[in-house]
Amino acid sequence: MNKKMISFVIGKILILEAGLMLLPLIISFLYKEDILHKMSYGIVILLLLAVGFLMSIKVPADKNIQGREGFVIVSLSWIFMSAFGALPFVISKEIPSFVDAFFEVVSGFTTTGSSIIPDLTKISHSNLFWRSFTHFVGGMGVLVLALAILPKYSPTSVYVMKAEVPGPTFGKIVSKLSSTARVLYKIYTVMTIVLIILLLFGGLNLFEASLLAFGTAGTGGFGVRNGSILPYHSAYIDVVLSIGMLVFGVNFNVYYFILIGKVKEALNNEELKYYLLIVFISIALIVANISKSYSSILHCIRDVLFSVSSVMTTTGYSTADFGKWPLFSQVILLILMFFGACAGSTAGGLKISRVILMIKIHFAEIRQMISPNRVISISYEDKPVSLKMQKSIAVYFVVYAIVFMAMLLLISFSTDDFLTAFSAVAATFNNIGPGLGKVGPAYSFANLNDFSKVVLSFAMLAGRLEIFPMLILFSPLTWKLK
Structure with missing residues (x-):
C-alpha cells in the first residue's frame, strides 16, 4: 500500500x-451577505490549504498507484471533500448539525439531490450556490477534474479514473489519460453553459439559471426554490430541463465521437438505443395510466416526460408529486430508479449497459441449460463479452443486492413504514434524490435520525462510486497487505 502517494493525492x-x-465566497460578497457567511468560507479555505499542503508538501519517491490505491484514494477523497465541504453550513449556522450538513454535501457531490433542508428561503445565496455547485463538480467526478487540472500524479493513475467513472467498463477516448479527462470536462462544461443560456431565455436570472443547470448537468437535482421546479410554472423551463436531463444521461463518449465526425458510430450505440426506448415506453405507459386525472393531455405528457427524465437520469427534480400517482405509475418510476441512465454519464443507478448485459447473461444461461452441448456466446456493441466481464457483472448485481438489503435492514430500525424505508435506500443508493412515502418529492430527509442519515450518506457514496471502492476502503485486508 503506497500510503505516501495516497496522502499526497488527497492533499492535492x-x-x-x-x-x-x-466561488461561493465571491457570491457572498456579490450579495452583500453578513460577515459570518464570508468567514465560514474564508476559514474553511484556509483550513483546506493548511491540511492540503501538509499532506502533499513532499512528493513521494514512489509514485505508483495500483488498483487498491486507486480505490482508497477515490473513497477517501470523496469523504474528505464532503466533510470539509459541510463546514461552511455548520459555521454559518444554517445547518447547525454536522451530520445534517455532511448528508447535504454528500448528496451534492454524489449528485443525489436528497436534502434535509425543509425551507430553502432560509439558506443564503452563497450556501445555495455551493450545494448546487457540488453537483457540477461531482457529476463528472472529483478525481476526473483533478486529473484534468493536475495531471501529473502517476503513469498508473488510470486506476483512479477506473475507480470513479461509472459503468461496467472504462476506456480512454484519447491516448493520454489526462487528455481524456480534459476532453470530458470541456464537453461537460460547454453543454452546461448552453443549458444556462437556454434557461436565461426562459426568464430566469443568471444565479437561478446557473444553479438549475448545475443540478441538471450533474443529474443532481438540488432546487433553488421550495417545491423544486413546480414554482416556476413554465412549460418552457420544464421542457428544457427534461431534455437537458436526458442529454446528460447519455454516455459522454457519444458526444466525443460526434465532435470528431464519427456520427454513425456514435448513434449506433446499443446502450443509447435501449436508453431512449425505455424512456419512450415508460412515458407511454404512465401517460395512459394517469391521463384521466389531467384536464390537458399536453400538461400530462409534460409532467410525465419530466418525471421519467428526472428519475431515469437520477436527477431528482420534480414538477409533480408522483407519490400521489396510481401504484402502477409509481412502480414504473421505482424500476427506473434502479436502472439509471447510461454508463459514462453523470447519472447514477445500475446503468443501462449493465442491466442489458445481465439480461443477456441470464438468457444465455437458460439457453445453455436447454442445450448443454451448445456453445453460447454473448455480444455487446457487436463485440464478444469475455467470461471475466460476465463474472464481473454477475458479482456486481449480487453485491449490489446484499448491500441494498443490509442498508434497508439498518434503516428499518428508525422507521416502521416500508415504502419510506425502501425508497429512501433506493433513492440514495441509486443517487436519485426524492423517494416515495415520507421522503417523497413533497417532503425531505430532515425527519430521519442521525444514524439513518449516516447510513444513507454511505449509501450515496457507495452508489456513486459503484460500491467496491467503499467496501475496499473499510476492509481490514486492504490495510494489512503490503
Whole structure:
C-alpha cells in the first residue's frame, strides 16, 4: 500500500477544493451577505490549504498507484471533500448539525439531490450556490477534474479514473489519460453553459439559471426554490430541463465521437438505443395510466416526460408529486430508479449497459441449460463479452443486492413504514434524490435520525462510486497487505 502517494493525492484534492470554494465566497460578497457567511468560507479555505499542503508538501519517491490505491484514494477523497465541504453550513449556522450538513454535501457531490433542508428561503445565496455547485463538480467526478487540472500524479493513475467513472467498463477516448479527462470536462462544461443560456431565455436570472443547470448537468437535482421546479410554472423551463436531463444521461463518449465526425458510430450505440426506448415506453405507459386525472393531455405528457427524465437520469427534480400517482405509475418510476441512465454519464443507478448485459447473461444461461452441448456466446456493441466481464457483472448485481438489503435492514430500525424505508435506500443508493412515502418529492430527509442519515450518506457514496471502492476502503485486508 503506497500510503505516501495516497496522502499526497488527497492533499492535492483538498487544495483543489479550497480553490473551488472561492466561488461561493465571491457570491457572498456579490450579495452583500453578513460577515459570518464570508468567514465560514474564508476559514474553511484556509483550513483546506493548511491540511492540503501538509499532506502533499513532499512528493513521494514512489509514485505508483495500483488498483487498491486507486480505490482508497477515490473513497477517501470523496469523504474528505464532503466533510470539509459541510463546514461552511455548520459555521454559518444554517445547518447547525454536522451530520445534517455532511448528508447535504454528500448528496451534492454524489449528485443525489436528497436534502434535509425543509425551507430553502432560509439558506443564503452563497450556501445555495455551493450545494448546487457540488453537483457540477461531482457529476463528472472529483478525481476526473483533478486529473484534468493536475495531471501529473502517476503513469498508473488510470486506476483512479477506473475507480470513479461509472459503468461496467472504462476506456480512454484519447491516448493520454489526462487528455481524456480534459476532453470530458470541456464537453461537460460547454453543454452546461448552453443549458444556462437556454434557461436565461426562459426568464430566469443568471444565479437561478446557473444553479438549475448545475443540478441538471450533474443529474443532481438540488432546487433553488421550495417545491423544486413546480414554482416556476413554465412549460418552457420544464421542457428544457427534461431534455437537458436526458442529454446528460447519455454516455459522454457519444458526444466525443460526434465532435470528431464519427456520427454513425456514435448513434449506433446499443446502450443509447435501449436508453431512449425505455424512456419512450415508460412515458407511454404512465401517460395512459394517469391521463384521466389531467384536464390537458399536453400538461400530462409534460409532467410525465419530466418525471421519467428526472428519475431515469437520477436527477431528482420534480414538477409533480408522483407519490400521489396510481401504484402502477409509481412502480414504473421505482424500476427506473434502479436502472439509471447510461454508463459514462453523470447519472447514477445500475446503468443501462449493465442491466442489458445481465439480461443477456441470464438468457444465455437458460439457453445453455436447454442445450448443454451448445456453445453460447454473448455480444455487446457487436463485440464478444469475455467470461471475466460476465463474472464481473454477475458479482456486481449480487453485491449490489446484499448491500441494498443490509442498508434497508439498518434503516428499518428508525422507521416502521416500508415504502419510506425502501425508497429512501433506493433513492440514495441509486443517487436519485426524492423517494416515495415520507421522503417523497413533497417532503425531505430532515425527519430521519442521525444514524439513518449516516447510513444513507454511505449509501450515496457507495452508489456513486459503484460500491467496491467503499467496501475496499473499510476492509481490514486492504490495510494489512503490503
